[in-house]
Amino acid sequence: MQNTNAIQVDHLTKKFAQQVAVDDVSFSVKKGEVFGLLGPNGAGKTTILRMITTLLKPTNGNITIFGHDIKTESTLARSMFGLTGQYASVDEDISARENLMIFSRLNGLSRQDSKLRTKELLKEFSLENSANKSLSSFSGGMRRRLDLAVSLITQPALIFLDEPTTGLDPRTRTQMWDTIRNLVAHGSTIVLTTQYLDEADALADRVAVIDHGKLIKIGTPADLKHQTGQATMRLNIPDDNNLIKAENIIGTELQSQPNVINNNISASFKQSEQVTNALAQLKAAKIKITDLSVQEPSLDDVFMALTVGKN
Amino acid sequence: MEIKTQRGNIIQNTFTMAYRNLLKTLHNPDRFMDVLIQPILFMILFGYLFGGAIAGGVQGYLPTIVPGILVQTILSAASGSGSQIREDMESGVFDRFKSLPMAHIAPLAGQLFADILRLFIATIASLATGYFMGWRPNVGFGWLVIVVLLAVFIGWAISWIYALVGLLAKSATMVQSISMITMLMLSFLSNAFIPIRTLPKFLQVIANLNPVTYVITAIRQILATGTLSSTAGMVLIMGLAIVVIFAPLTVLAYNHNN
Numbered sequence: 005m006q007n008t009n010a011i012q013v014d015h016l017t018k019k020f021a022q023q024v025a026v027d028d029v030s031f032s033v034k035k036g037e038v039f040g041l042l043g044p045n046g047a048g049k050t051t052i053l054r055m056i057t058t059l060l061k062p063t064n065g066n067i068t069i070f071g072h073d074i075k076t077e078s079t080l081a082r083s084m085f086g087l088t089g090q091y092a093s094v095d096e097d098i099s100a101r102e103n104l105m106i107f108s109r110l111n112g113l114s115r116q117d118s119k120l121r122t123k124e125l126l127k128e129f130s131l132e133n134s135a136n137k138s139l140s141s142f143s144g145g146m147r148r149r150l151d152l153a154v155s156l157i158t159q160p161a162l163i164f165l166d167e168p169t170t171g172l173d174p175r176t177r178t179q180m181w182d183t184i185r186n187l188v189a190h191g192s193t194i195v196l197t198t199q200y201l202d203e204a205d206a207l208a209d210r211v212a213v214i215d216h217g218k219l220i221k222i223g224t225p226a227d228l229k230h231q232t233g234q235a236t237m238r239l240n241i242p243d244d245n246n247l248i249k250a251e252n253i254i255g256t257e258l259q260s261q262p263n264v265i266n267n268n269i270s271a272s273f274k275q276s277e278q279v280t281n282a283l284a285q286l287k288a289a290k291i292k293i294t295d296l297s298v299q300e301p302s303l304d305d306v307f308m309a310l311t312v313g314k315n
Numbered sequence: 316m317e318i319k320t321q322r323g324n325i326i327q328n329t330f331t332m333a334y335r336n337l338l339k340t341l342h343n344p345d346r347f348m349d350v351l352i353q354p355i356l357f358m359i360l361f362g363y364l365f366g367g368a369i370a371g372g373v374q375g376y377l378p379t380i381v382p383g384i385l386v387q388t389i390l391s392a393a394s395g396s397g398s399q400i401r402e403d404m405e406s407g408v409f410d411r412f413k414s415l416p417m418a419h420i421a422p423l424a425g426q427l428f429a430d431i432l433r434l435f436i437a438t439i440a441s442l443a444t445g446y447f448m449g450w451r452p453n454v455g456f457g458w459l460v461i462v463v464l465l466a467v468f469i470g471w472a473i474s475w476i477y478a479l480v481g482l483l484a485k486s487a488t489m490v491q492s493i494s495m496i497t498m499l500m501l502s503f504l505s506n507a508f509i510p511i512r513t514l515p516k517f518l519q520v521i522a523n524l525n526p527v528t529y530v531i532t533a534i535r536q537i538l539a540t541g542t543l544s545s546t547a548g549m550v551l552i553m554g555l556a557i558v559v560i561f562a563p564l565t566v567l568a569y570n571h572n573n
Contacts, residue, residue: 057414083320083416093407097339106338109331110417112320121318138342154411158318 008071010035010162010193011056016065018051018217025051027217028065033195035161038188040208041197042307048217049197053166056195057087069162083112085162086155093151094139100150101126101135107154125153129183145176152183163187165196169203181206201304215311228306234272237279240295241267250291257282268295325418332425337432349395350437354388358444361508369509374449381445382534383507385438385462386527389470390502392437394494396430396474397481401490404482404572423569427474434470438463454541462537465550469530472554475561482568501527526553 011033018026026048033039041049054060056067058074058081067074074081087093094103104125108118126132129149139147148168155163168184169177184207188194198204204211205225213220213228221228237258241250247267254262254271258278262271273279279298286293340346358380366376400423403409412422442459452459477494484490504518505527511519522528533547 054410059410059413079416082414085414087411087414089407089410093409093411095335095339095408096406097342098335099342102335102338106331106335107411107415110328110412110415110421112416113318117319158320 008035009033009068010037010070011039011195012066012068012071013052013056014066016052016055016067017063018048018055018060019063025217026055026062029214029217029219030065031212031219031222033193035193036188036191037209038184038194038196038207040204040211041195041214042199042201042204042208042211043197043214044199044311047214049199049214050166051217052214053164053195053197057085057164058082083158084160085164086158086160087164087166088148088151088155088168089166094147094154096139099136099138100131100142103139103150103154104157108157111158113157121157125156129153143176145172145179148172148176148180149183152180156187160192162193162195165194167197167199169198169200201302201307205302213307213310220310229301231306234274235276235301236270236272236299237282238268238270238295238297238299239293241269242292242294246289246291249289250286250293253285253289253291254282257285325421325424328418328421329424329428332421333428334425336426336429340429340432346399347433347436350388350392350433351440353391354384354437354441355444357387358384358441358448362448365508377445377448377450378535378539379510380508381441381450382531382538383502383505384445385441385466385534386469386505386531387498387502387507388437388441389434389466390473390498390527391494392430392433393470393473394477394498395433396426397477397479397484397494398487398490399430400426400478400481401484401487405487420566420569423478423565427471427478430474431467431471434467434474435463437470438466452538454538458537458541461543462534465534465537465547469550469554472557472561475558475565479561479565479568482565482572501525506531529553 009032013032014030016026016029017024029048029052041052043049051060055062056069056074058078069081069084072081072084095106098106101122104122105118108121109115113121126135129152131146131150131153134142134146139150142150152165152168165184169180172180181203184194184196194207196203196207208225210222210224211228212222221231223231237254241247244267247264247269251262251264251269254269258271258273260272262269283293283296361384362373362376362380366373366380370376370379403422403426409422442463477490480493481490484493504521505525506522507527511522511528514522529546530550530553533544533550536542536544536546
């Protein structure tokens with residue numbers, strides 16, 4: 005069992021009438037990692053997630069969760085994960101405490117344990133003060149917190165988050181990220197879908213880029229950036245006399261053609277050591293520099309590069 | 316803390332879901348306002364408007380209209396199940412129910428159990444309004460209890476039909492209009508408010524075929540004579556038949572939807 009992947013997806017396909025929503029997607033999620041499904045609206049991320057979480061029957065393909073086939077052992081598989089849907093999947097008409105109580109009971113906790121767990125989660129997610137209020141008075145962030153709390157009732161080893169921060173303000177978003185990181189630190193495996201590249205970058209160990217139902221690329225955010233985008237170094241040489249000398253050093257060390265505008269030099273590079281070497285050379289030549297910046301390629305660049313021409 | 320879970324059993328899950336629906340109703344009393352206001356409004360309106368014309372006075376009309384309004388309200392309360400199930404299914408929370416390791420049928424069963432409360436409120440409101448308007452049944456309290464139980468049972472049986480409609484219809488709005496139209500047709504094309512013999516011939520045929528007519532007749536007979544007539548027996552069998560036929564169909568549709 006030690007080697008079993010948290011999730012194994014093989015040749016997953018979903019057809020809606022004539023439209024192929026998910027097209028022969030295969031991937032695996034290792035235990036303890038944060039796996040991101042990244043793609044634009046309508047790419048098929050949520051459909052994939054709904055199939056893995058037994059909400060939707062695949063047209064073709066196999067899925068196992070911790071080695072258990074979700075078709076033949078669905079109840080067992082369901083007991084192993086927690087799901088937070090795209091739209092807050094909590095009961096709007098009842099209070100936060102009642103939500104937690106009811107979902108604890110439905111998850112098979114005894115009445116006594118349900119009470120304890122509810123208390124614990126309300127505290128953990130700072131919802132104690134609003135525990136008995138109706139959800140209609142809740143802010144978007146509070147709703148998401150409650151939603152996540154409900155998913156964590158059984159402390160599942162595997163957690164699915166469908167666009168966990170869509171529609172949240174930047175501060176609440178950062179709080180959500182902290183909560184997710186905290187879960188990871190406690191050993192949970194997390195699968196999240198997002199359309200925000202910075203979110204995948206900030207949270208995910210590995211990312212699968214999905215577009216038009218197809219898996220385009222899979223890898224760590226760094227891998228993806230490395231394969232597709234190029235980093236750029238920019239600096240400013242205040243002394244005009246040194247400009248040409250600096251340009252030569254940078255061109256040689258970074259192995260690319262520098263761009264010179266006024267006193268600013270910019271050049272792309274592949275490996276970080278090239279930058280260190282260039283800077284060392286500039287120092288040795290006693291060339292003064294100001295305004296140094298290094299810009300990593302963003303996942304946006306990656307995304308554009310991967311999906312360009314396919315739309 | 317250590318989390319101990321046991322495999323959920325269907326009865327426990329159903330009770331939890333019924334409790335959830337009950338809580339929803341208690342937090343939003345407007346969920347049973349319809350079954351509370353409707354009988355009061357209709358009883359007063361119809362009683363005073365038509366009482367004189369049909370029975371020569373409100374007092375004479377009450378034994379006719381109280382069972383009529385009662386059954387109409389029961390129909391209306393039962394037809395609410397369909398749209399509530401539908402609304403629930405369209406909200407995000409239903410996804411979570413489906414992803415939980417619990418008895419699959421519990422959300423549906425829980426809803427139908429919680430509906431019994433609505434049916435009780437509907438029944439009591441109808442009878443109480445009649446009482447305040449001067450209606451006094453000839454029979455003892457025991458027979459009143461039997462009437463309440465029969466009405467709730469019939470309403471519960473009918474709510475299975477509407478649950479099926481709720482599962483099969485395209486949208487919640489459609490469920491609501493179907494419920495509204497059938498409720499109005501069934502209650503007005505029966506003996507709920509008028510003696511059937513005053514109707515044109517073809518409407519008499521329809522009213523005599525309408526099952527609602529038999530439910531009302533059975534309840535009137537119990538309230539008037541304090542005996543269980545053969546009509547009452549027929550109504551009871553009809554209710555059972557509805558449950559036997561529609562409960563499996565509803566469950567089938569529910570499983571198919573998921």
